Amino acid sequence: MALPLFMSGGAMVLVREEAGAPGASLGELKDYLRITGDGEDALLEALLLSATGLCEQFVGQWLMIGEARETVRADGGWQRLTARPVIAVLGVDAVTPDGEAEALPVEDYAVDIDAAGDGWVRVHLAGERRVAAVRYRAGLAEEPDGLPGAIRQGIVRLAAEHFAARGGDMPSPPAVVSALWRPWRRMRLA
Template sequence: MSFPPENLPAVPVELIQDMKSFLRIDHGEDDDAMKQFLRSAAHLCENFIGQMLITQSVCDRMPVGAEWQKLKRRPVQAISLVEAVAPDGATTALPSSDYAIDIDGDGTGWVKVHAARGITRIAVTYHAGLAVDWAAVPTALRQGVVRLAGYLYSHRDGMDAAGPPSAVTALWRPHRRMRLA
Protein backbone atom coordinates (compact mmCIF):
# COMPACT_ATOMS: atom_id res chain seq x y z
CA MET A 1 0.00 0.00 0.00
CA SER A 2 1.30 3.40 -0.89
CA PHE A 3 0.52 6.55 1.06
CA PRO A 4 0.04 9.65 -1.12
CA PRO A 5 2.98 12.05 -0.62
CA GLU A 6 0.68 15.08 -0.74
CA ASN A 7 -0.85 13.92 2.57
CA LEU A 8 2.35 14.64 4.47
CA PRO A 9 2.18 17.75 6.65
CA ALA A 10 4.55 20.64 6.03
CA VAL A 11 8.21 20.03 6.83
CA PRO A 12 9.17 22.12 9.88
CA VAL A 13 12.24 24.34 9.97
CA GLU A 14 13.72 22.11 12.71
CA LEU A 15 13.80 19.11 10.37
CA ILE A 16 15.55 21.18 7.69
CA GLN A 17 18.05 22.26 10.35
CA ASP A 18 18.62 18.59 11.30
CA MET A 19 19.38 17.83 7.65
CA LYS A 20 21.73 20.83 7.37
CA SER A 21 23.58 19.72 10.50
CA PHE A 22 23.86 16.18 9.14
CA LEU A 23 25.28 17.51 5.85
CA ARG A 24 27.35 20.25 7.57
CA ILE A 25 25.70 23.01 5.54
CA ASP A 26 25.37 26.50 6.97
CA HIS A 27 23.56 28.40 4.17
CA GLY A 28 19.89 28.63 3.28
CA GLU A 29 20.20 28.62 -0.51
CA ASP A 30 18.91 25.06 -0.90
CA ASP A 31 16.19 25.02 1.78
CA ASP A 32 13.40 24.47 -0.77
CA ALA A 33 15.25 21.55 -2.36
CA MET A 34 16.01 20.10 1.07
CA LYS A 35 12.33 20.38 1.98
CA GLN A 36 11.39 18.37 -1.12
CA PHE A 37 14.02 15.71 -0.36
CA LEU A 38 12.72 15.47 3.23
CA ARG A 39 9.16 15.03 1.94
CA SER A 40 10.31 12.32 -0.46
CA ALA A 41 12.27 10.56 2.27
CA ALA A 42 9.30 10.75 4.66
CA HIS A 43 7.05 9.33 1.94
CA LEU A 44 9.47 6.44 1.38
CA CYS A 45 9.64 5.88 5.14
CA GLU A 46 5.85 5.65 5.43
CA ASN A 47 5.68 3.18 2.58
CA PHE A 48 8.53 1.09 4.01
CA ILE A 49 7.12 0.87 7.54
CA GLY A 50 3.47 0.66 6.44
CA GLN A 51 2.39 3.39 8.84
CA MET A 52 1.67 7.09 8.66
CA LEU A 53 4.23 9.22 10.48
CA ILE A 54 2.08 12.21 11.46
CA THR A 55 -1.47 11.78 12.78
CA GLN A 56 -4.10 13.27 10.52
CA SER A 57 -7.68 12.78 9.46
CA VAL A 58 -8.17 10.25 6.67
CA CYS A 59 -11.28 9.14 4.77
CA ASP A 60 -11.49 5.73 3.09
CA ARG A 61 -14.30 4.98 0.64
CA MET A 62 -15.10 1.32 0.15
CA PRO A 63 -17.85 -1.00 -1.04
CA VAL A 64 -20.13 -2.41 1.64
CA GLY A 65 -19.37 -6.03 2.47
CA ALA A 66 -20.87 -8.58 4.84
CA GLU A 67 -17.48 -9.12 6.51
CA TRP A 68 -15.18 -6.88 8.56
CA GLN A 69 -13.26 -4.51 6.30
CA LYS A 70 -9.78 -3.23 7.07
CA LEU A 71 -9.00 0.47 6.87
CA LYS A 72 -6.07 1.43 4.62
CA ARG A 73 -3.90 3.53 6.92
CA ARG A 74 -2.22 2.67 10.24
CA PRO A 75 -1.91 3.11 13.12
CA VAL A 76 -5.54 4.12 13.60
CA GLN A 77 -6.03 6.34 16.65
CA ALA A 78 -9.81 6.80 16.41
CA ILE A 79 -12.66 6.10 13.99
CA SER A 80 -14.94 9.12 14.05
CA LEU A 81 -17.56 8.74 11.30
CA VAL A 82 -19.15 6.12 9.04
CA GLU A 83 -21.30 7.45 6.20
CA ALA A 84 -23.36 5.93 3.42
CA VAL A 85 -22.25 7.14 -0.02
CA ALA A 86 -25.03 7.62 -2.57
CA PRO A 87 -24.43 6.97 -6.30
CA ASP A 88 -24.19 10.75 -6.83
CA GLY A 89 -21.43 10.98 -4.17
CA ALA A 90 -23.58 12.55 -1.45
CA THR A 91 -22.91 11.22 2.04
CA THR A 92 -25.22 10.56 4.98
CA ALA A 93 -24.04 9.61 8.46
CA LEU A 94 -25.07 6.11 9.49
CA PRO A 95 -26.54 5.58 12.95
CA SER A 96 -24.06 3.78 15.21
CA SER A 97 -26.47 0.84 15.48
CA ASP A 98 -25.96 0.11 11.75
CA TYR A 99 -22.24 -0.61 11.99
CA ALA A 100 -19.46 -1.87 14.24
CA ILE A 101 -15.91 -0.53 14.49
CA ASP A 102 -12.76 -1.96 16.03
CA ILE A 103 -9.09 -1.04 16.38
CA ASP A 104 -6.60 -3.88 16.93
CA GLY A 105 -3.67 -3.57 19.31
CA ASP A 106 -1.35 -3.01 16.34
CA GLY A 107 -3.39 -0.02 15.13
CA THR A 108 -5.33 -1.74 12.36
CA GLY A 109 -8.83 -0.27 12.04
CA TRP A 110 -11.88 -2.30 11.04
CA VAL A 111 -15.49 -1.52 10.12
CA LYS A 112 -18.50 -3.76 9.48
CA VAL A 113 -21.93 -2.63 8.30
CA HIS A 114 -24.74 -4.67 9.93
CA ALA A 115 -27.70 -3.70 7.79
CA ALA A 116 -26.82 -2.50 4.30
CA ARG A 117 -30.44 -1.51 3.38
CA GLY A 118 -29.52 -0.59 -0.18
CA ILE A 119 -26.17 0.98 0.75
CA THR A 120 -23.43 -0.07 -1.68
CA ARG A 121 -20.56 2.21 -0.58
CA ILE A 122 -19.43 3.76 2.67
CA ALA A 123 -16.99 6.49 3.68
CA VAL A 124 -15.08 5.99 6.93
CA THR A 125 -13.36 8.99 8.52
CA TYR A 126 -10.63 8.27 11.06
CA HIS A 127 -7.39 9.58 12.54
CA ALA A 128 -4.21 7.64 11.87
CA GLY A 129 -0.51 8.23 12.49
CA LEU A 130 2.35 7.55 14.87
CA ALA A 131 2.93 11.06 16.21
CA VAL A 132 1.14 14.38 16.59
CA ASP A 133 3.97 16.30 14.87
CA TRP A 134 7.50 15.84 13.51
CA ALA A 135 9.08 16.43 16.93
CA ALA A 136 7.17 13.43 18.33
CA VAL A 137 8.14 11.03 15.51
CA PRO A 138 10.27 8.21 16.97
CA THR A 139 13.95 9.19 16.86
CA ALA A 140 15.04 6.28 14.67
CA LEU A 141 12.43 7.09 12.02
CA ARG A 142 13.28 10.78 12.08
CA GLN A 143 17.02 10.06 11.80
CA GLY A 144 16.36 7.70 8.89
CA VAL A 145 14.33 10.37 7.09
CA VAL A 146 17.11 12.93 7.60
CA ARG A 147 19.83 10.47 6.47
CA LEU A 148 17.91 9.43 3.35
CA ALA A 149 17.08 13.05 2.48
CA GLY A 150 20.76 13.93 2.97
CA TYR A 151 21.74 11.08 0.67
CA LEU A 152 19.24 12.20 -1.99
CA TYR A 153 20.45 15.80 -1.68
CA SER A 154 24.15 14.96 -1.93
CA HIS A 155 23.62 12.56 -4.88
CA ARG A 156 21.13 14.66 -6.83
CA ASP A 157 23.49 15.38 -9.72
CA GLY A 158 24.70 11.88 -10.44
CA MET A 159 24.21 8.19 -10.06
CA ASP A 160 25.60 6.18 -7.17
CA ALA A 161 25.79 2.45 -7.80
CA ALA A 162 25.91 1.73 -4.08
CA GLY A 163 22.37 3.02 -3.46
CA PRO A 164 21.00 4.63 -0.31
CA PRO A 165 22.80 3.96 2.97
CA SER A 166 21.86 0.69 4.64
CA ALA A 167 21.69 2.56 7.95
CA VAL A 168 18.35 3.98 6.81
CA THR A 169 16.68 0.57 6.62
CA ALA A 170 18.38 -0.44 9.85
CA LEU A 171 16.78 2.56 11.55
CA TRP A 172 13.34 1.92 10.03
CA ARG A 173 13.10 -1.89 10.13
CA PRO A 174 12.01 -2.19 13.83
CA HIS A 175 8.96 -0.02 13.01
CA ARG A 176 7.99 -1.94 9.88
CA ARG A 177 4.56 -3.56 9.81
CA MET A 178 4.41 -6.53 7.47
CA ARG A 179 1.25 -7.59 5.68
CA LEU A 180 0.78 -11.00 4.16
CA ALA A 181 -1.42 -11.14 1.10
Protein backbone atom coordinates in the same frame (compact mmCIF):
# COMPACT_ATOMS: atom_id res chain seq x y z
CA MET B 1 -19.69 16.08 -1.16
CA ALA B 2 -19.29 13.53 -3.96
CA LEU B 3 -16.96 10.66 -3.11
CA PRO B 4 -15.27 8.21 -5.44
CA LEU B 5 -16.83 4.77 -5.36
CA PHE B 6 -14.72 1.74 -6.16
CA MET B 7 -11.82 1.53 -8.50
CA SER B 8 -11.82 -1.35 -10.96
CA GLY B 9 -12.00 -4.74 -9.33
CA GLY B 10 -13.86 -3.45 -6.25
CA ALA B 11 -10.73 -2.12 -4.52
CA MET B 12 -11.11 0.34 -1.67
CA VAL B 13 -10.13 3.97 -2.25
CA LEU B 14 -8.00 5.75 0.37
CA VAL B 15 -7.65 9.54 0.36
CA ARG B 16 -5.22 11.33 2.67
CA GLU B 17 -7.07 14.53 3.57
CA GLU B 18 -3.98 16.69 3.98
CA ALA B 19 -0.46 16.38 2.67
CA GLY B 20 1.84 14.48 4.98
CA ALA B 21 4.29 16.53 7.01
CA PRO B 22 8.02 15.75 7.02
CA GLY B 23 9.14 13.28 9.66
CA ALA B 24 12.22 15.34 10.56
CA SER B 25 12.84 19.05 10.81
CA LEU B 26 14.66 21.21 8.31
CA GLY B 27 17.02 22.19 11.12
CA GLU B 28 18.01 18.55 11.71
CA LEU B 29 18.85 18.08 8.04
CA LYS B 30 20.75 21.36 7.79
CA ASP B 31 22.75 20.48 10.92
CA TYR B 32 23.58 17.05 9.47
CA LEU B 33 24.70 18.61 6.18
CA ARG B 34 26.44 21.53 7.95
CA ILE B 35 24.47 24.07 5.94
CA THR B 36 24.04 27.46 7.58
CA GLY B 37 22.40 29.52 4.82
CA ASP B 38 18.81 29.34 3.65
CA GLY B 39 19.38 29.25 -0.12
CA GLU B 40 18.73 25.49 -0.33
CA ASP B 41 15.76 25.37 2.08
CA ALA B 42 13.07 24.67 -0.54
CA LEU B 43 15.08 21.78 -1.99
CA LEU B 44 15.88 20.39 1.46
CA GLU B 45 12.22 20.52 2.51
CA ALA B 46 11.22 18.67 -0.66
CA LEU B 47 13.89 16.03 0.04
CA LEU B 48 12.58 15.63 3.61
CA LEU B 49 9.04 15.08 2.31
CA SER B 50 10.30 12.54 -0.22
CA ALA B 51 12.36 10.69 2.40
CA THR B 52 9.36 10.70 4.75
CA GLY B 53 7.17 9.17 2.04
CA LEU B 54 9.76 6.47 1.38
CA CYS B 55 9.97 5.77 5.10
CA GLU B 56 6.18 5.42 5.33
CA GLN B 57 6.23 2.96 2.44
CA PHE B 58 9.06 0.98 4.05
CA VAL B 59 7.57 0.78 7.55
CA GLY B 60 3.97 0.40 6.33
CA GLN B 61 2.66 3.10 8.67
CA TRP B 62 1.83 6.78 8.50
CA LEU B 63 4.41 8.73 10.45
CA MET B 64 2.64 12.02 11.06
CA ILE B 65 -0.96 11.88 12.29
CA GLY B 66 -3.43 12.93 9.63
CA GLU B 67 -7.02 12.41 8.55
CA ALA B 68 -8.04 9.80 6.01
CA ARG B 69 -11.22 9.01 4.12
CA GLU B 70 -11.58 5.49 2.77
CA THR B 71 -14.39 3.81 0.89
CA VAL B 72 -15.27 0.25 1.92
CA ARG B 73 -17.86 -2.31 0.92
CA ALA B 74 -21.01 -2.10 3.03
CA ASP B 75 -21.73 -5.83 2.92
CA GLY B 76 -21.78 -6.56 6.66
CA GLY B 77 -18.30 -8.09 6.83
CA TRP B 78 -15.37 -6.75 8.83
CA GLN B 79 -12.89 -4.82 6.69
CA ARG B 80 -9.45 -3.59 7.63
CA LEU B 81 -8.65 0.06 6.97
CA THR B 82 -5.57 0.74 4.86
CA ALA B 83 -3.74 3.49 6.78
CA ARG B 84 -2.21 2.65 10.13
CA PRO B 85 -1.82 2.96 13.01
CA VAL B 86 -5.41 4.11 13.39
CA ILE B 87 -5.92 6.30 16.44
CA ALA B 88 -9.59 7.25 16.01
CA VAL B 89 -12.56 6.56 13.75
CA LEU B 90 -14.40 9.85 13.26
CA GLY B 91 -17.49 8.62 11.46
CA VAL B 92 -18.99 6.57 8.66
CA ASP B 93 -21.05 7.84 5.72
CA ALA B 94 -23.31 5.89 3.36
CA VAL B 95 -22.43 6.62 -0.26
CA THR B 96 -25.06 6.49 -3.00
CA PRO B 97 -24.24 5.30 -6.54
CA ASP B 98 -24.00 8.92 -7.71
CA GLY B 99 -21.36 9.63 -5.03
CA GLU B 100 -23.41 11.59 -2.48
CA ALA B 101 -22.56 10.89 1.16
CA GLU B 102 -24.90 10.84 4.16
CA ALA B 103 -23.71 10.38 7.75
CA LEU B 104 -24.78 7.10 9.32
CA PRO B 105 -25.98 6.92 12.92
CA VAL B 106 -23.54 5.14 15.24
CA GLU B 107 -25.86 2.14 15.64
CA ASP B 108 -25.62 1.37 11.88
CA TYR B 109 -21.95 0.40 11.94
CA ALA B 110 -19.29 -1.13 14.16
CA VAL B 111 -15.64 -0.15 14.45
CA ASP B 112 -12.63 -1.64 16.21
CA ILE B 113 -8.98 -0.69 16.60
CA ASP B 114 -6.89 -3.71 17.50
CA ALA B 115 -3.72 -3.83 19.60
CA ALA B 116 -1.56 -3.59 16.47
CA GLY B 117 -3.22 -0.29 15.47
CA ASP B 118 -5.23 -1.76 12.60
CA GLY B 119 -8.66 -0.18 12.22
CA TRP B 120 -11.65 -2.36 11.35
CA VAL B 121 -15.13 -1.39 10.23
CA ARG B 122 -18.33 -3.32 9.59
CA VAL B 123 -21.24 -1.67 7.78
CA HIS B 124 -24.35 -3.30 6.39
CA LEU B 125 -26.47 -1.21 4.06
CA ALA B 126 -29.51 -2.40 2.16
CA GLY B 127 -30.65 -1.31 -1.29
CA GLU B 128 -28.54 0.70 -3.68
CA ARG B 129 -26.06 1.89 -1.05
CA ARG B 130 -23.31 -0.71 -1.13
CA VAL B 131 -20.43 1.57 -0.27
CA ALA B 132 -19.50 3.43 2.90
CA ALA B 133 -16.90 6.14 3.46
CA VAL B 134 -14.97 5.89 6.73
CA ARG B 135 -13.36 9.02 8.15
CA TYR B 136 -10.49 8.38 10.55
CA ARG B 137 -7.15 9.58 11.93
CA ALA B 138 -3.96 7.56 11.64
CA GLY B 139 -0.26 8.05 12.33
CA LEU B 140 2.49 7.61 14.88
CA ALA B 141 3.08 11.19 16.09
CA GLU B 142 1.69 14.74 15.95
CA GLU B 143 5.16 16.31 15.57
CA PRO B 144 8.50 14.99 14.26
CA ASP B 145 9.92 15.10 17.81
CA GLY B 146 7.31 12.48 18.76
CA LEU B 147 8.78 9.95 16.32
CA PRO B 148 11.46 7.50 17.44
CA GLY B 149 14.94 8.94 16.97
CA ALA B 150 15.99 6.16 14.60
CA ILE B 151 13.12 6.94 12.21
CA ARG B 152 14.00 10.64 12.19
CA GLN B 153 17.70 9.88 11.74
CA GLY B 154 16.93 7.58 8.80
CA ILE B 155 14.84 10.29 7.15
CA VAL B 156 17.63 12.84 7.62
CA ARG B 157 20.28 10.46 6.26
CA LEU B 158 18.19 9.52 3.23
CA ALA B 159 17.42 13.17 2.44
CA ALA B 160 21.13 13.96 2.83
CA GLU B 161 22.04 11.12 0.44
CA HIS B 162 19.59 12.48 -2.12
CA PHE B 163 21.02 15.98 -1.66
CA ALA B 164 24.57 14.70 -2.19
CA ALA B 165 23.53 12.66 -5.25
CA ARG B 166 21.89 15.60 -7.07
CA GLY B 167 22.28 15.07 -10.76
CA GLY B 168 23.74 11.60 -10.26
CA ASP B 169 22.33 8.16 -9.72
CA MET B 170 21.48 6.79 -6.33
CA PRO B 171 20.56 3.15 -6.94
CA SER B 172 18.96 2.38 -3.58
CA PRO B 173 18.70 3.76 -0.08
CA PRO B 174 21.80 3.16 2.01
CA ALA B 175 21.70 -0.01 4.11
CA VAL B 176 22.05 2.03 7.29
CA VAL B 177 18.73 3.74 6.57
CA SER B 178 16.82 0.48 6.24
CA ALA B 179 18.58 -0.79 9.37
CA LEU B 180 17.35 2.27 11.28
CA TRP B 181 13.76 1.78 10.06
CA ARG B 182 13.48 -2.03 10.19
CA PRO B 183 12.34 -2.29 13.86
CA TRP B 184 9.20 -0.29 12.98
CA ARG B 185 8.42 -2.17 9.77
CA ARG B 186 4.95 -3.74 9.60
CA MET B 187 3.95 -5.73 6.58
CA ARG B 188 0.66 -7.35 5.73
CA LEU B 189 0.46 -10.73 4.13
CA ALA B 190 -2.06 -10.98 1.33
